[in-house]
Amino acid sequence: MMIAARYTNPLHRLLLVGPVPNEIIGNPTDIVPGDAGQGTAILGGQFALGGHKIQIEGNTPWRLRPPRDRWHTQLYGFSWLRDLRAVGSARARKRAQEIVASWIDTFGEWDQPSWRPQITGRRLAAWLTHGDFLLKDADAAFARLFFKSAVRQGRYLARAVRGGDDGAARLSAIKGLIYSGICLPRGERRAALGARLLEQELLRQILSDGGHCERSPSLQLAVLKDLVDLRQTLLGSHREPPPSLQGAVDRMAPLLRTFRHGDGRLALFNDGSEEDVWLIDLVLAQADAKGRPLVSAPHTGFQSIQAGRTALIVDAGRPSPVGRRAHAGTLSFEMSVGKDRMIVNCGGYVGPDAAWRRALRATAAHSTLSVDETSSSEIRDDASLGDGPRKVTIERKESDGNIWLDTSHDGYLHRLGVIHRRRFYLSADGGDVRGEDVLIRRASKGKGARHFNVRFHLHPDVHASMVQDGSAVLIRLPGGTGWQMHAAGGRLGLSESVYLSAPGNRRRTEQIVIEGEIAGETTTTKWAFRRVGQGSD
Numbered sequence: 001m002m003i004a005a006r007y008t009n010p011l012h013r014l015l016l017v018g019p020v021p022n023e024i025i026g027n028p029t030d031i032v033p034g035d036a037g038q039g040t041a042i043l044g045g046q047f048a049l050g051g052h053k054i055q056i057e058g059n060t061p062w063r064l065r066p067p068r069d070r071w072h073t074q075l076y077g078f079s080w081l082r083d084l085r086a087v088g089s090a091r092a093r094k095r096a097q098e099i100v101a102s103w104i105d106t107f108g109e110w111d112q113p114s115w116r117p118q119i120t121g122r123r124l125a126a127w128l129t130h131g132d133f134l135l136k137d138a139d140a141a142f143a144r145l146f147f148k149s150a151v152r153q154g155r156y157l158a159r160a161v162r163g164g165d166d167g168a169a170r171l172s173a174i175k176g177l178i179y180s181g182i183c184l185p186r187g188e189r190r191a192a193l194g195a196r197l198l199e200q201e202l203l204r205q206i207l208s209d210g211g212h213c214e215r216s217p218s219l220q221l222a223v224l225k226d227l228v229d230l231r232q233t234l235l236g237s238h239r240e241p242p243p244s245l246q247g248a249v250d251r252m253a254p255l256l257r258t259f260r261h262g263d264g265r266l267a268l269f270n271d272g273s274e275e276d277v278w279l280i281d282l283v284l285a286q287a288d289a290k291g292r293p294l295v296s297a298p299h300t301g302f303q304s305i306q307a308g309r310t311a312l313i314v315d316a317g318r319p320s321p322v323g324r325r326a327h328a329g330t331l332s333f334e335m336s337v338g339k340d341r342m343i344v345n346c347g348g349y350v351g352p353d354a355a356w357r358r359a360l361r362a363t364a365a366h367s368t369l370s371v372d373e374t375s376s377s378e379i380r381d382d383a384s385l386g387d388g389p390r391k392v393t394i395e396r397k398e399s400d401g402n403i404w405l406d407t408s409h410d411g412y413l414h415r416l417g418v419i420h421r422r423r424f425y426l427s428a429d430g431g432d433v434r435g436e437d438v439l440i441r442r443a444s445k446g447k448g449a450r451h452f453n454v455r456f457h458l459h460p461d462v463h464a465s466m467v468q469d470g471s472a473v474l475i476r477l478p479g480g481t482g483w484q485m486h487a488a489g490g491r492l493g494l495s496e497s498v499y500l501s502a503p504g505n506r507r508r509t510e511q512i513v514i515e516g517e518i519a520g521e522t523t524t525t526k527w528a529f530r531r532v533g534q535g536s537d
Contacts, residue, residue: 020148026182027236028129029229031286032279034086042084043095049074050350051503060102070350070503076103076114077122081130096134097142100127104149110156117157117164121176124153125229128183147184154180158190161197167205167323168212168219168226174198175226182237195242198230202244205322210251210291211300214323215315217259218272218348221283224252228286253284254291258304259313261336265501267313268334269302271325271348271361274501296396303394305403308430309338315366316394316407324383328375330392330409331422332366335433335529340477341459342529343367347500357383360500369420369437369454369525371518376411376420387414401428416449417442418518431531439523453515454490454525457497460509466494473512475529482533489525490516 038048045056050070057063061075074080078100084092107114114120127134127150135143157177164173174197181191205213205223212223227249234241259266264281265274295304301317314333319326327348335343346365349357359365363375370376377388389411397404405424412418421438437454458464463476470492475483485492497511514525 020144020151022143022147023185024128024131024135024183025185025237027233028125028131028179028183029232029236030082030126030129031225031228031232031282032082034082034084036083036086036088038080039083039085039087039092042080043087043092047075047080049080051505052351060099060106062102062106072113073119073122076119078126079122081126081133085130085133090137093133093136096130097138100134101142101145104145108149108152115153115156115160117160117173118169120153120157121161121173124150124157124176125179128179131183150180151184151187154184154187154190158193161194165323167214167320167325168223169323171198171201171205171223171226174201175230178230179233182233182239199242199244202248206248206251207299208251209294209297209299210248210253210255211297211302212252213320214270214325215300215302215317215320216270216272216325217256217266217268218275219270219323219325220252220256220259221266221275221280224249224256224287225283227252228283232286249287250289250291253287253289254294255297255300255302256280256284257291257293258295258297258302260293261313261334261341262309262311262339263336263341268345268347268501269313269315269329269332270320270327271350273348273503298394301392301394303396303405305405305424305426306430307401307403307426307428310426310430310433311336312424312426312433314405314407314424316392316405318389318392318409319377319385321385326377326385327361327366328363328377328379328385328388328411329366329368330363330376330389330411331407331420332363332368333424334367337430337477337481337483337531338479340461340479340481342462342475342477342483343456344459344499346457346498349500350503364453364455365457367456369422369439369452371412371416371418371420371439371449372451373453374412374416376409378415387411402426412449413442418449433529435527437525437527439518441518441521441523449518451515452490452518452523452525453513454487454527456485456512456527457499458510458512460499460507462509464494464510464512466492480533481531483529484532485512485527485529487514487525487527489523490514 047054052071084096161173174194178194181187212220231241264277303314303316305312312333312335349360363370378386380386389409392409395406403426408421410419419440423436425434461478465474473485493513494510497509499507499509
């Protein structure tokens with residue numbers, strides 16, 4: 001209510017008043033092409049956003065008041081204008097003009113959900129990027145309405161951008177502010193403010209190894225795309241991009257490559273999705289940064305180990321305190337063989353169901369160990385993380401092509417009195433993956449842990465079965481390769497799981513589970529995946 005009162009009072013409205021421009025200058029850029037099929041669907045009233053398809057009634061979608069989720073962000077951020085533009089017809093242009101005009105009529109003064117700085121930044125960037133499409137053959141009344149609202153939103157961002165959500169969301173708001181300053185006449189002060197804020201946020205958000213501070217592969221892609229857009233827009237407007245922008249692009253691209261599995265898509269950590277191969281390829285090509293994938297990203301907290309056709313990506317860092325995307329997946333890993341994913345995390349949920357979102361953020365939804373069915377980081381009702389790992393260690397060794405990782409975290413120490421230590425081994429030929437999970441009890445801490453589960457979530461295309469005596473699990477990958485999994489120090493079993501590769505794409509799958517009791521000063525569980533046949537993976 002205090003935020004609403006601030007932005008709806010007459011004084012605030014007066015501060016947004018000023019000269020109304022009548023043209024778009026510069027050369028605003030969106031490197032992602034539109035989808036004419038999606039644009040045609042919008043003409044028919046269907047918006048497919050954030051993994052959900054919703055059919056609207058009437059001429060505009062603004063009767064829908066969706067919750068604060070990805071669908072809402074994409075709808076009110078107008079990224080779908082590129083799809084109507086791709087249709088290329090006069091009807092598509094007219095439809096786009098109608099929806100823009102109706103948004104201005106409905107929410108043009110201020111609206112708390114749709115004027116959040118990150119959404120305003122997305123909307124403004126989309127409007128200005130596709131302004132030539134929107135304004136072609138437009139009457140004078142629409143043109144004035146468009147420019148009056150655009151400059152008003154730019155002035156609002158200049159005042160509100162630092163008060164919006166942190167992380168990638170703030171970079172989206174800054175992008176809109178810079179576009180406003182560059183593309184609308186008399187916007188130099190906004191452009192200068194946006195440039196200063198961009199430098200500050202890049203220094204804070206893009207870590208030394210090139211990782212974005214929220215530690216999400218999908219956000220790594222999204223932020224890199226935004227930075228490439230900004231660089232292209234600055235160059236197209238005959239402005240020199242700041243060195244910090246070029247440096248961030250050059251550092252981010254190699255780590256984005258690190259997050260790719262053999263199928264070309266991204267690993268699922270911290271609310272991430274697999275993402276489309278063509279989009280990842282496009283962003284990397286436009287970034288034009290030639291750095292090779294990293295094997296170690298110590299500042300962001302990820303490790304990559306590869307041998308033969310086998311690759312593991314390990315989360316060996318503390319959960320991010322920035323944003324609301326962090327999962328309780330410390331020391332989880334994903335494994336692929338060639339183009340086949342084998343061990344995965346369950347993915348992220350982006351819809352309105354709070355229970356689903358909470359479940360997918362829990363440690364049990366990740367391929368790692370959990371204690372007493374609790375998460376290694378507390379998940380609060382406001383989507384932030386509470387008590388969790390304060391110290392995460394990683395030691396890496398390589399010899400004759402063999403690779404070892406020795407990791408640990410103390411996320412359970414203060415609540416349950418144990419430290420989790422996890423070791424990985426990958427043989428030089430990629431056919432032998434071994435691990436060891438050790439719980440070390442600290443008697444003076446916590447209430448005392450009693451039970452553990454080590455989970456290995458399987459990709460839905462993987463076929464798994466228990467051998468008759470229950471001593472091993474046989475695994476068959478889509479490419480034909482066979483693997484056998486053995487475990488010691490716990491009871492081995494198979495149970496149901498779920499996999500969300502993208503928003504709205506939920507598939508049933510299975511998980512291998514090792515369970516047992518915690519006893520004594522140390523409790524050790526060992527496991528191994530060994531290739532037992534050759535295939536076409």
